[in-house]
Amino acid sequence: MAGPTDARAELFGALVEVEEQFAWADLDTLQTAVDLEERARVLGDEELVMRARICQAKMRMRKGEIAAAARQVREIEQWGVVNDSPPVRARAHLLWANLERHVGSFAEALEHSVLAVELLEDTATASTRVWHRAKLADALGQFDSMELARSHYRQAEELAARHRLSWLRMAVLNNWAYMELTSGFSRDAHQVARRLQAAAEADGLELEGADLDTIANIHLANGRFAEAERAVEQAMAYDESHGVEEADSRAEYLLTLAAALRGQGEHERAQACLDACGDLCAQRELGDVLVRLWQEQAELHAARSDFEAAFGMYRRFFVAYRDQHLSLQRTQARDRHAMFEVSEARRDAERFREQARRDQLTGLRNRRFVDEQLPLLMNGPDQPLSVAILDLDHFKLINDGFSHDVGDRVLKRVAALLDNELVAAPPAFAARLGGEELLLVLPGVDAVEAGARLDGVRRAIRAYDWQSVTDGLSVTVSVGVAQAAPGFTQADVLSAADRCLYAAKHGGRDQVVVDGHRVQEALRLS
Numbered sequence: 001m002a003g004p005t006d007a008r009a010e011l012f013g014a015l016v017e018v019e020e021q022f023a024w025a026d027l028d029t030l031q032t033a034v035d036l037e038e039r040a041r042v043l044g045d046e047e048l049v050m051r052a053r054i055c056q057a058k059m060r061m062r063k064g065e066i067a068a069a070a071r072q073v074r075e076i077e078q079w080g081v082v083n084d085s086p087p088v089r090a091r092a093h094l095l096w097a098n099l100e101r102h103v104g105s106f107a108e109a110l111e112h113s114v115l116a117v118e119l120l121e122d123t124a125t126a127s128t129r130v131w132h133r134a135k136l137a138d139a140l141g142q143f144d145s146m147e148l149a150r151s152h153y154r155q156a157e158e159l160a161a162r163h164r165l166s167w168l169r170m171a172v173l174n175n176w177a178y179m180e181l182t183s184g185f186s187r188d189a190h191q192v193a194r195r196l197q198a199a200a201e202a203d204g205l206e207l208e209g210a211d212l213d214t215i216a217n218i219h220l221a222n223g224r225f226a227e228a229e230r231a232v233e234q235a236m237a238y239d240e241s242h243g244v245e246e247a248d249s250r251a252e253y254l255l256t257l258a259a260a261l262r263g264q265g266e267h268e269r270a271q272a273c274l275d276a277c278g279d280l281c282a283q284r285e286l287g288d289v290l291v292r293l294w295q296e297q298a299e300l301h302a303a304r305s306d307f308e309a310a311f312g313m314y315r316r317f318f319v320a321y322r323d324q325h326l327s328l329q330r331t332q333a334r335d336r337h338a339m340f341e342v343s344e345a346r347r348d349a350e351r352f353r354e355q356a357r358r359d360q361l362t363g364l365r366n367r368r369f370v371d372e373q374l375p376l377l378m379n380g381p382d383q384p385l386s387v388a389i390l391d392l393d394h395f396k397l398i399n400d401g402f403s404h405d406v407g408d409r410v411l412k413r414v415a416a417l418l419d420n421e422l423v424a425a426p427p428a429f430a431a432r433l434g435g436e437e438l439l440l441v442l443p444g445v446d447a448v449e450a451g452a453r454l455d456g457v458r459r460a461i462r463a464y465d466w467q468s469v470t471d472g473l474s475v476t477v478s479v480g481v482a483q484a485a486p487g488f489t490q491a492d493v494l495s496a497a498d499r500c501l502y503a504a505k506h507g508g509r510d511q512v513v514v515d516g517h518r519v520q521e522a523l524r525l526s
Contacts, residue, residue, distance in 0.1 A: 011048060030059035033056045047083075047085055058098075069099060073092050076088060090116050090132065097135065109139045109143075126159065126163035133155055137176065138179060166199070166205055170205065173195055176192050177192040212232065215231045216231035219231060228256065254277035255292060255293060259299075262299060298317055364429075364432045373427075373441075374493075377441065385483065389440075390439075390440060394509075395436040398470060398473070447515060451512050478504035478513075481514040
């Protein structure tokens with residue numbers, strides 16, 4: 001019978017298999033991802049739950065459910081931040097980049113693509129590393145940074161070749177060639193297309209219809225009409241021999257073939273291709289292809305010197321193109337608004353969450369934050385962790401002798417000094433436990449070093465110019481410092497720090513006590 005470790009390994013393998021379906025065509029994958037999430041929940045593995053949910057969000061995006069996908073990926077990314085999970089964050093950022101690209105926000109897509117590469121774990125599969133790098137290259141290309149894009153395409157291709165991922169290497173080269181073409185670098189696109197063909201020949205692979213159509217369009221852009229004709233006819237033959245029956249692909253091929261034939265002066269054959277393409281557009285309501293068909297029809301009329309017909313068809317094309325462009329803008333605006341609302345809701349939630357974990361008076365963290373974060377730090381990397389409790393000496397005299405408002409001002413000044421002098425850099429933090437009692441948590445710092453640093457803070461507080469706050473009455477603090485020992489709970493380390501604070505109070509106040517010794521003695525004993 002398989003144990004928990006075997007069950008997780010099996011689930012992890014199944015999940016990676018789904019993740020690496022980079023160009024999903026089967027919408028049943030959504031149900032597969034839902035089933036994987038349920039299996040991860042049964043195992044109690046939240047990280048795998050989130051990775052399964054990323055797969056679901058990908059499928060929702062492919063189905064056009066942009067708002068739903070955006071909500072899901074934001075929640076997942078936030079979980080990754082809170083739980084410090086780079087694998088989840090990397091995959092969430094890659095999906096978010098695709099969402100931004102979908103709504104035409106290329107700057108935001110680039111930002112997320114960069115994070116998707118930076119956060120990807122070293123243990124990720126070679127396929128995943130190649131794909132993340134390739135999508136970063138795509139984002140750079142769409143952001144008009146082709147020089148940088150080429151560098152990342154090259155890295156992705158080399159990584160795919162090194163790991164003998166032939167099909168993925170071809171996908172990278174196809175994306176690269178297409179990006180060169182759409183960016184206006186037709187000669188560079190031709191060079192990449194030649195590498196794509198050479199890679200396929202070297203690995204004994206057959207170029208797919210999409211690859212061949214890209215090559216055909218590159219030939220068109222370079223005026224190589226006969227080569228374009230051969231490439232697109234090979235694409236049509238590939239689909240026919242492999243049983244591919246996608247009307248939009250067939251229509252695209254016919255449109256490309258018509259342009260190749262027009263370039264060679266074969267006007268009758270070109271017209272026959274356009275007629276067949278038009279029939280497919282009518283049958284399957286391929287509006288996008290139909291608009292481009294009208295553009296090619298106008299070009300064909302002009303090639304025949306029928307300029308009146310060409311002008312009429314161009315007018316038809318431009319009206320349709322304008323309407324299509326406006327419709328796309330409206331769709332992108334709607335989807336962008338939905339994503340904006342998701343982002344706003346997330347920011348509101350983060351703001352409320354932050355407020356709920358801050359002390360309103362001092363701005364320091366509160367007990368809720370301590371209860372969440374301190375156990376995580378204690379169970380984190382194997383490093384020293386020191387905890388200190390700081391208490392203001394004779395604070396009651398300040399409240400009674402002046403006012404509670406003055407007492408509040410003193411607390412706020414001390415809190416500011418702690419932030420400035422000691423814990424400005426996370427994951428160290430200061431918190432208010434209640435009243436005039438403050439907590440300091442210093443990961444990566446042993447008790448002796450923490451005592452020395454806190455003694456500096458103690459002296460800074462005593463030396464502060466309190467004239468404007470307390471009419472010159474000095475303010476001092478007592479501090480107890482303890483280091484978390486193996487097996488300690490949160491209660492254990494806080495109790496140890498509290499005992500040291502008690503010793504500091506009863507030893508004359510205005511001092512730091514570490515493990516039962518005043519800080520000067522502790523330093524001498526160390």
